[in-house]
Amino acid sequence: MVDAAVDRLLKLVEHDRSVADLRAHFDQGDGGQVPMFSGARFESLGGGGDIPEHRNRITPWDLVAVKCLSVDVPIDVSLDLLEGALGDQIAGFLEDVPADIDLGDDEARAHIEPGSPAQCAWQALVDQTDVGWVTAGKLLARKRPRLIPIWDSVVRCVYAMPKGDDEWVLLNDLLRERDGALSLKVEAVRDAAALDVNVSVLRTLDVILWMRHRHEHRRSRCPGLR
Numbered sequence: 001m002v003d004a005a006v007d008r009l010l011k012l013v014e015h016d017r018s019v020a021d022l023r024a025h026f027d028q029g030d031g032g033q034v035p036m037f038s039g040a041r042f043e044s045l046g047g048g049g050d051i052p053e054h055r056n057r058i059t060p061w062d063l064v065a066v067k068c069l070s071v072d073v074p075i076d077v078s079l080d081l082l083e084g085a086l087g088d089q090i091a092g093f094l095e096d097v098p099a100d101i102d103l104g105d106d107e108a109r110a111h112i113e114p115g116s117p118a119q120c121a122w123q124a125l126v127d128q129t130d131v132g133w134v135t136a137g138k139l140l141a142r143k144r145p146r147l148i149p150i151w152d153s154v155v156r157c158v159y160a161m162p163k164g165d166d167e168w169v170l171l172n173d174l175l176r177e178r179d180g181a182l183s184l185k186v187e188a189v190r191d192a193a194a195l196d197v198n199v200s201v202l203r204t205l206d207v208i209l210w211m212r213h214r215h216e217h218r219r220s221r222c223p224g225l226r
Contacts, residue, residue: 002170005159006177011187012158012225013208021211022193022204030206038068039207042142043199049142056094058087062142069150071135077128086124093121094143102146103168103202104175104183111147118148119168145200154217158209158225175201 008136012018029035043049045068046061058081063073073081080086096117101108112118118140125136137151149155149171161170175183183201190197191205 002173002177006174006182008085008207008225009159009174009182009209012184012212013189013205015212017212018189018208019193022189022195025207025211026193026195026199034137036222038070041065042068043145043203044196048145048198050099050145055099056081056091058090058139058143062139063064065142066138073135074108074130076110076129077131078221080128086128088194089124091124093117093124097144097147098123099144099146102183102200103149106178108147109169109172112172114169118144139214141202145203147202149202150206152210153219154213155206155209157217157222158213 025037026039026040027037035041036074041071042065045065046059049055049059049062049065050079053069060082063078063081066073072214077086083088096115097111099108101111103112110116120134122140125131126133134152137148141148141150149168151167156167159167159171161167182205186201186205186208189208190199195204214224217221
């Protein structure tokens with residue numbers, strides 16, 4: 001299954017559309033204006049979620065950044081993250097999640113598998129009222145963009161992974177297959193699109209797949225991307 005999935009993803013990444021889609025998505029537009037795709041600001045807003053001075057704390061910038069990806073953190077949860085015990089709890093987990101490891105690296109699996117601090121942080125967020133798996137994942141991806149993938153219904157549909165499987169671990173396996181062939185191809189396409197190197201391989205792959213399937217995706221019984 002992994003080998004076939006890598007073949008399919010390589011074909012999507014290598015498609016002629018990928019470079020143009022990346023350039024369109026990350027176009028910042030005119031200064032002071034909202035770009036065509038607000039997600040273009042997700043990484044860069046406030047200097048980034050993983051900069052040393054606040055890489056382990058949820059900040060107001062992070063809460064606005066996830067809004068750029070069309071999710072909202074409820075106000076009571078936001079205040080708890082900024083000023084309360086939930087923020088301290090998430091910070092404690094993040095302190096044990098390295099910011100300099102990429103998904104697919106030799107050491108990555110130990111940091112994203114069930115029971116790891118990253119997974120515990122995700123669960124602590126999902127346990128909050130009106131914070132679903134998408135919002136929790138995007139918030140953590142803002143803090144660890146090289147290690148934690150952005151995951152929503154559109155991207156999940158493209159990957160076509162079996163329900164109930166751990167997506168982070170499966171994606172880590174895909175990125176390790178064939179000596180990292182998928183990561184290398186994504187890096188090459190990112191370079192061809194002239195994106196900032198601070199846009200991680202994970203984010204680049206996410207945008208390629210999301211742009212390809214966003215219009216055709218159906219909320220129920222979607223046949224996926226063919």
